[in-house]
Amino acid sequence: MSNTYIPIPMKLERIINEDPDRTLRTFDLSFVNKQDEEKFSYMPGQFCEFSILGKGESPFGIASSPSEKGLLKFTVSRTGSVTQEIHYLQEGDIVGIRGPLGNWYPDEKLRGKDTVIIGGGFAFTTLRSMIVYMLDHRQEYGKITVIYGARSPEFFIFKDELKEWEARADITLHLTIDKPYPGWDKLIGFVPTVTKEVGLDPSAYVIVCGPPIMIKYTLPVLSEIGFEDSKIFTSLERRMKCGIGKCGRCGIGSKYICIDGPVFSLEELKKIPESF
Amino acid sequence: MIKIKYEQLSALIDFLTESYQVYAPVKHGKETAFKKISSASEINKSKYNTSLNPKDIFFPQSEVMFTYTKNGIKSPPEQGKPIAVWGLRTCDTKSIRMLDKVFANAYQMPDKEMYKDPYWIARYKNCLLFSFACNEPPSTCFCNWFNSGPYDSSDSDIFVTDTGDEYLLEGISERGIKFLAGYPETSQADQTDLDKIKVLREKAESYMPPVVELSGLKDKLLKIWDDPVWDELSAKCINCGACAYICPTCHCFDMRDEGNEDKGKRVRLWDCCMYQLFTKEASGHNPRELSTYRVRQRVMHKYNYFVENYQQFLCTGCGRCIKVCPVNMDIRQIIQKILTYKEV
Numbered sequence: 001m002s003n004t005y006i007p008i009p010m011k012l013e014r015i016i017n018e019d020p021d022r023t024l025r026t027f028d029l030s031f032v033n034k035q036d037e038e039k040f041s042y043m044p045g046q047f048c049e050f051s052i053l054g055k056g057e058s059p060f061g062i063a064s065s066p067s068e069k070g071l072l073k074f075t076v077s078r079t080g081s082v083t084q085e086i087h088y089l090q091e092g093d094i095v096g097i098r099g100p101l102g103n104w105y106p107d108e109k110l111r112g113k114d115t116v117i118i119g120g121g122f123a124f125t126t127l128r129s130m131i132v133y134m135l136d137h138r139q140e141y142g143k144i145t146v147i148y149g150a151r152s153p154e155f156f157i158f159k160d161e162l163k164e165w166e167a168r169a170d171i172t173l174h175l176t177i178d179k180p181y182p183g184w185d186k187l188i189g190f191v192p193t194v195t196k197e198v199g200l201d202p203s204a205y206v207i208v209c210g211p212p213i214m215i216k217y218t219l220p221v222l223s224e225i226g227f228e229d230s231k232i233f234t235s236l237e238r239r240m241k242c243g244i245g246k247c248g249r250c251g252i253g254s255k256y257i258c259i260d261g262p263v264f265s266l267e268e269l270k271k272i273p274e275s276f
Numbered sequence: 277m278i279k280i281k282y283e284q285l286s287a288l289i290d291f292l293t294e295s296y297q298v299y300a301p302v303k304h305g306k307e308t309a310f311k312k313i314s315s316a317s318e319i320n321k322s323k324y325n326t327s328l329n330p331k332d333i334f335f336p337q338s339e340v341m342f343t344y345t346k347n348g349i350k351s352p353p354e355q356g357k358p359i360a361v362w363g364l365r366t367c368d369t370k371s372i373r374m375l376d377k378v379f380a381n382a383y384q385m386p387d388k389e390m391y392k393d394p395y396w397i398a399r400y401k402n403c404l405l406f407s408f409a410c411n412e413p414p415s416t417c418f419c420n421w422f423n424s425g426p427y428d429s430s431d432s433d434i435f436v437t438d439t440g441d442e443y444l445l446e447g448i449s450e451r452g453i454k455f456l457a458g459y460p461e462t463s464q465a466d467q468t469d470l471d472k473i474k475v476l477r478e479k480a481e482s483y484m485p486p487v488v489e490l491s492g493l494k495d496k497l498l499k500i501w502d503d504p505v506w507d508e509l510s511a512k513c514i515n516c517g518a519c520a521y522i523c524p525t526c527h528c529f530d531m532r533d534e535g536n537e538d539k540g541k542r543v544r545l546w547d548c549c550m551y552q553l554f555t556k557e558a559s560g561h562n563p564r565e566l567s568t569y570r571v572r573q574r575v576m577h578k579y580n581y582f583v584e585n586y587q588q589f590l591c592t593g594c595g596r597c598i599k600v601c602p603v604n605m606d607i608r609q610i611i612q613k614i615l616t617y618k619e620v
Contacts, residue, residue: 001397002389005341005531005542006349053344054537058558080558096349212561239557241531244391245382248528248549251577252563254584259382259391273501273576274563 004244007051007096008036010072012089018075018157024122025087026063026075026157032094040100042066043107044129045235045263048099049243050074055085059240061209061262062100063125063158065132072097075125075157101243102262105130106233110205114142118218120149120191120210122157126235127209132161135171144171147198149191149214152181174198192217195225202226208234219266229267236262236275277446277465278456285443286316289362291459296360296404299333301326310361323412323438325365325594329524331375333361334399335546337521341395341531343541352395358402366428367419367592369407371524373431374590376400378527383585395544404455406445407432411476413483416595418608421488424593426480427473439472488608490579490589493615497580500619501572509610510571512603517548519597519605520574525590528554549573575610 010029018024031037042062051057058080064073078087089095105126115134119127127146134141146165150156156175166173176187176194187194191214200206202225208218215234222232238250240258250257253272255264269275280288292298293314300319302311308320309328343350364372379396381387410417410426419425429435433452437444444465447453500506520526530547534540547554550570556562564570582590591607598606 001392001394003351003394004390004392005394006351009348052537053349053542054533054535054540056533057531083558237557238563239555242529244393245385246378246393246527247530247547248577249547249555251573251581253576254581256382259385273498 004098005242007049007053007057007098008040009033009094010097012091012093012095013071015089015091018122018159020154022087023078024075024155024157025078026073027086027089028064029072029074029095029097030070031072037070040072042100043104044133045104045126046100046102047126047240047243047262048072048074048097048101049240050076050082050086051096051098052082052085052089053096056082057096057098058082058086059101059237059243059258061123061126061129061235063128065129065136067133067136073125073128075122077122098243101240102258103260105207105235105263106205106265107133109231110134111140112142114145114201114204116145116147116200116204116206118147118191118195118206118208118210120214121151121155123210123235124148124157127207128158128161130207131165131171135165135168138170143204145174145198145200145204146171147174147176147191147194149176149178149194149210151178153177153184190214190217192221195221200225200227202228204231206232208232223266229270230265232266233263234266234269236264277444277469278459278461279442279444279463279465279469280461281442284461285319287461288459289313289316289319292360292362292404295357297357298360298362299330300362304328310363319363323410324414325368325410325596326363327596327599329522329594329596330361330364330368330372331524331527333359334372334396334403335375335379335527335529338543338545339395341542341544343539344535345539355398358404359399360404360406362406364405364407364432365410365594366407366424366426366432367417367594368524369405369431370424370428370592371594372400372405374525374586374588374592375527377586402451403433404451405431405433406436407434409435409437409473409477409480411438411480413480414595415485416598417483417593418485418488418595419593420481420484421490421608421611422589422591422593425484427477437473437476439469439476442469444469444473485608488612488615490611490615493589493611494580494583496614496617497576500614500617501576503617503619505614505617505619506568506572509575509613510568512605513550513567513571514603515550515552515567515570516602517550518600518602519607520548520550521546522596522600524594524596525578525592549577575607575614579611 009032014028016026240250245259308326379393382391447456578590
């Protein structure tokens with residue numbers, strides 16, 4: 001029988017420094033074995049366990065889009081022992097991944113509908129996956145509006161792509177930073193405030209992903225604007241370990257984030273104790 | 277129902293070992309535990325349950341998930357013969373069935389390979405569980421709160437009654453019935469034996485505490501989830517985790533790497549929601565920072581969350597956690613307090 005606990009080998013193709021502190025790095029991986037690539041079928045919003053043998057593994061949302069064939073992208077913030085080791089990696093190194101794990105953003109529901117995507121900080125990874133996926137199948141979706149906040153301009157990730165998206169007419173981008181910064185001519189203010197002010201149409205679907213504090217203050221704003229709980233989706237994170245609902249680490253109420261989530265609607269979350 | 281005399285036990289164990297890896301209660305230092313045996317002489321005969329739980333047979337406290345070298349990953353060796361367990365108590369048999377639900381697939385998920393735990397399945401597959409009637413349940417037992425009792429044979433493959441000089445073996449599951457049909461000893465139990473069972477059963481049941489009605493427990497827990505009563509309920513707890521390690525149904529685990537980049541192994545280890553590190557994230561954020569939250573988590577998991585997912589409590593009433601708690605926390609008192617508590 002297959003064994004979900006065994007990592008599949010991946011080659012590290014490219015490392016991109018995302019911020020001046022070098023605490024955020026994006027890792028582009030390719031499959032070592034063709035048959036692993038063929039079996040690996042995922043959707044935006046899913047996550048993987050990223051392994052370095054001998055050092056352990058940690059869960060990360062997949063930042064690449066399924067439409068980017070042969071590529072798996074992860075942005076990793078250097079925070080703990082495993083992420084430290086990931087930052088030490090060199091291009092050409094072999095690492096392991098397990099996945100795809102968990103559920104995904106409600107793509108079926110978004111088809112033909114307007115979508116608002118709200119993100120903060122480096123939690124923009126799976127949102128990038130969703131946006132790239134939508135742009136690669138552009139005619140199948142309605143209006144796409146993105147609100148993305150970071151501490152300062154340097155801390156946006158995927159800066160080159162943000163520029164490309166800004167130049168496009170088929171996606172609206174609202175970039176905001178926490179406080180004034182020399183040369184910044186876009187929005188200033190926290191994500192919840194910006195969300196309130198940009199004039200969103202509450203008939204759209206919303207996907208929110210960011211630090212817990214941002215999610216906590218953004219959700220009430222969305223409700224105030226008039227978005228229904230069943231149309232607001234967010235992605236949660238805990239220390240997922242096994243990834244298949246056994247090890248007990250990522251429990252929230254009777255759910256496990258690794259199999260029932262990480263994506264939940266606000267309607268679902270309101271029924272789960274411990275979700276915020 | 278067949279019967280075998282005490283002195284015939286070694287023949288039965290020898291017969292079993294031909295086709296099974298046989299586990300039975302043995303003395304293990306100051307404890308009693310289930311270990312692999314090769315002859316009946318190793319068995320620790322006791323009227324009480326083992327002090328350590330039997331989950332270790334199928335879900336070891338630590339196990340190698342795979343080894344690796346520069347050349348790649350290697351899975352651990354195959355299990356070999358299926359496992360037979362002699363000397364389980366009915367509560368422990370039930371606990372193994374509960375864990376199987378967790379490891380065999382994931383609740384509400386489609387039956388898919390990716391949700392199956394291959395390590396558990398390799399050991400559990402084709403296992404044969406002999407569970408014993410409890411003739412003298414000690415004062416910490418409360419299996420009768422869970423629609424069970426000292427003579428509950430459900431979930432057993434073969435149900436065994438120890439009458440004092442012989443074992444009466446009754447096939448319960450198809451696998452159990454088939455095994456007994458293939459066993460050379462065919463001395464059938466008679467009416468005298470059945471009468472003996474009746475007397476023993478009545479006596480055993482008289483040892484049990486009054487039944488506490490638990491049908492309202494799940495909903496009550498959800499109602500008081502946010503209530504300050506948890507401060508009081510958890511005040512004594514020192515988060516040592518003994519209750520979770522001794523519990524036959526707790527299944528949380530950790531996965532760790534041992535070795536360096538050239539060679540090593542990934543192991544899984546029992547873990548415990550009583551520990552602060554269990555949920556602590558690298559960022560420093562901890563969703564269960566306080567001891568109160570962790571005690572609540574353990575109680576909620578056993579008597580609400582698991583019920584939600586699997587329609588049964590994740591507790592058999594074996595009483596081990598009551599015996600080992602260094603600060604005398606008693607889950608029976610916690611349950612009763614919750615049931616009678618008037619929420620704020």
